[in-house]
Amino acid sequence: MNIEEILLDKKEMSKIMTRIENGDEDLSSEILKHIKGARIIGVTGVPGSGKSTLITKLSSRLLEKGHRIGIIGVDPSSPFSGGAVLGDRVRMKDLNRFENVFIRSISTRGKIGGLSYYTADLVNVLDAAGYDTIFIETVGTGQDEVDVFNIAHTIIVLQVPTLGDEVQIIKAGQLEIGDIYIVNKADQGPADEKIKELNLILKKRENGWQPLVIKTVAVKNVGIEEIINALDEHWNFVKETGLFKRKINSRIKYMLKQHALEKLDKIMESEVVDSYAEQIIKGRNMHEIVNEIINKVGGEYGKGGIV
Amino acid sequence: MRKIRVLIAKPGLDGHDRGAKVLARSLMDEGFEVIYTGIHQTAEDIVRTAIEEDVDVIGLSVLSGAHMYHFRRVLELMKENGINDVLLIGGGIVPEEDKENLIKMGVDAIFNPGTSIQEISDFIRKNLRRPL
Numbered sequence: 001m002n003i004e005e006i007l008l009d010k011k012e013m014s015k016i017m018t019r020i021e022n023g024d025e026d027l028s029s030e031i032l033k034h035i036k037g038a039r040i041i042g043v044t045g046v047p048g049s050g051k052s053t054l055i056t057k058l059s060s061r062l063l064e065k066g067h068r069i070g071i072i073g074v075d076p077s078s079p080f081s082g083g084a085v086l087g088d089r090v091r092m093k094d095l096n097r098f099e100n101v102f103i104r105s106i107s108t109r110g111k112i113g114g115l116s117y118y119t120a121d122l123v124n125v126l127d128a129a130g131y132d133t134i135f136i137e138t139v140g141t142g143q144d145e146v147d148v149f150n151i152a153h154t155i156i157v158l159q160v161p162t163l164g165d166e167v168q169i170i171k172a173g174q175l176e177i178g179d180i181y182i183v184n185k186a187d188q189g190p191a192d193e194k195i196k197e198l199n200l201i202l203k204k205r206e207n208g209w210q211p212l213v214i215k216t217v218a219v220k221n222v223g224i225e226e227i228i229n230a231l232d233e234h235w236n237f238v239k240e241t242g243l244f245k246r247k248i249n250s251r252i253k254y255m256l257k258q259h260a261l262e263k264l265d266k267i268m269e270s271e272v273v274d275s276y277a278e279q280i281i282k283g284r285n286m287h288e289i290v291n292e293i294i295n296k297v298g299g300e301y302g303k304g305g306i307v
Numbered sequence: 308m309r310k311i312r313v314l315i316a317k318p319g320l321d322g323h324d325r326g327a328k329v330l331a332r333s334l335m336d337e338g339f340e341v342i343y344t345g346i347h348q349t350a351e352d353i354v355r356t357a358i359e360e361d362v363d364v365i366g367l368s369v370l371s372g373a374h375m376y377h378f379r380r381v382l383e384l385m386k387e388n389g390i391n392d393v394l395l396i397g398g399g400i401v402p403e404e405d406k407e408n409l410i411k412m413g414v415d416a417i418f419n420p421g422t423s424i425q426e427i428s429d430f431i432r433k434n435l436r437r438p439l
Contacts (some may be wrong), residue, residue: 011388014361022309082310083335089356090345096352103359105342107310 042148045158047140070126114145161189
């Protein structure tokens with residue numbers, strides 16, 4: 001049976017995701033060959049801003065229109081135990097009435113940047129299985145978590161009315177990556193002020209897109225239709241301007257970087273580092289050691305070694 | 308070593324979720340990845356989530372008295388979906404005689420109030436049906 005047939009079975013697909021998340025390199029490379037080019041939407045914003053609720057509302061509308069929806073929800077892992085509470089599904093219960101949706105919750109497993117090392121791989125699994133629209137819900141983010149920009153065609157950044165003054169709006173990071181900005185929970189504070197501030201700073205992007213700002217109360221379905229329209233508008237832009245092709249390229253480059261970094265990360269978390277630290281204390285040149293470690297990633301530390 | 312994934316859910320109309328939340332948090336401290344779905348889950352919701360999340364353990368918290376019904380239904384759906392490598396455990400207010408019947412029915416363990424987190428996490432680690 002070929003891999004695309006296997007992926008038709010949700011249970012099998014789910015097990016494939018587990019194997020990839022646990023480091024099955026061959027499977028991860030194989031799946032990448034089968035991606036079909038799904039539309040990928042990244043949703044990011046501070047904890048509690050309404051990401052899961054918004055994704056649920058948007059997904060319901062898109063499922064009614066006949067789309068097949070995949071959702072990857074990322075939550076943080078504990079720096080102490082390595083465990084995690086993955087709670088994105090609490091708000092997504094309504095989606096269980098649809099057959100054509102698949103939700104997977106994952107932990108960052110110690111990775112910073114808003115996603116885990118394997119998030120892109122799991123997106124690939126959904127893409128290869130024919131889910132045409134895939135939401136990535138990042139961990140609750142602050143300012144600097146912009147990894148999702150490398151994978152998603154469209155970035156939705158959620159803001160809430162009550163947090164921060166206008167200086168927060170002019171800072172680097174998340175205010176630079178969004179295609180659609182949502183001021184959610186608009187019934188709970190000075191939303192119009194926030195919208196005014198956002199509109200002031202959100203100039204046309206280098207690629208020609210003018211970011212949109214939309215006011216919503218997601219739990220009450222206020223503003224959902226406007227976002228659906230904005231998503232369509234941006235998707236047309238993505239296809240017409242060649243951004244679609246460029247994103248496939250950036251997704252693959254991002255994955256290469258993640259997988260290389262993960263190997264290095266494993267080595268640096270292992271006990272070999274202790275002996276290197278000893279050597280530095282005894283007078284060995286630090287950067288000589290850095291280069292030695294990098295040389296060994298593909299060799300004795302590589303597959304079957306520490307990694 | 309791979310992460311052990313545990314689903315914690317509350318079936319039915321029972322809204323007493325403090326115990327389930329404490330457990331979710333405590334199992335996180337034990338290094339597990341805990342998928343927490345919250346209250347008002349149907350058996351269908353639970354089994355679907357177990358499949359999509361590829362969990363090692365399904366843990367149900369029932370304080371409503373309807374434990375016989377909920378566990379039976381989840382076991383039925385697990386069978387229907389060919390799930391035979393996932394532990395089904397539970398906690399809540401379950402009388403001794405029901406506990407015995409649930410175990411006979413195929414539930415792997417029932418933990419009553421007062422059980423230590425250590426006992427639950429040890430049970431999970433020792434009885435996993437999939438290789439680590």
